[in-house]
Amino acid sequence: MLKINKKQSFTLIELLVSLGIISIVILLVVGIYVYVIGSREKTLGQTDLQQEGQFVINLLTKDIRGSKIDYSAYAQPIISPTGELILTDIDEEVCIFYRRQTVDSNGYIQRCVKNKAELTQSCSYVSNTCQDEDYEDLTSSKLSVLSLNFYVYPDEDPFDESSSSSAQKQQPRVTITFEVEPTEEKAKGNNIFFQQTVLQRWTKRE
Secondary structure, three states: OOOOOOOOOOOHHHHHHHHHHHHHHHHHHHHHHHHHHHHHHHHHHHHHHHHHHHHHHHHHHHHHHHEEEOHHHOOOOOOOOEOOEEEEEOOOOEEEEEEEEEEOOEEEEEEEEEEOOOOOOOOOOHHHOOOHHHOEEOOOOOEEEEEEEEEEEOOOOOOOOOOOHHHHOOOOEEEEEEEEEEOOHHHOOOOEEEEEEEEOOOOOOO
8 A cells, every 4th residue: 555645734824823923022022122222221311410410519519619608799698599609719809600591491500600800899790790601501401400409508608797696607508409300302211309518618717
């Protein structure tokens, strides 16, 4: 008797099932890849926020420690929080201003350094103040600064004999707070809040 070899072959149903399984595996792999890339972009975006925020904190810390709070440039007593920090160098020849400014719906932290026109006047004197074009942006368009506040302590000049006795016992210090958010969609995530208290090093000497 003649034997006939039967060749095994896929049926249409088996082929469709195989294609379905392969498609599911491919979709899972692509989904994981997209998730990993998205997480990486978000992490890099958050890292950029941290780095820019820390840069501002470091610059503010350096300026506050190496300068003096210009109490005469504020209404007395200072009402905290204030949106602008006004410093003067030890020799009172230079004014340093910090502020938050909105440009094209994006918030920036800005800094201005200006030589005093009148050395006997405070930094709030008209000829000593900065115009908009004098300010430089400390933060980039990759982030938006939502808020910027300065808490100045004490609220009166501790080196002024007319100030209260409690104020005269304190060394000037500034607490800086600001919040930032990423502007790039791929980096969207949690906003970052920065806070730092810096002590002024300068002490009045007779």
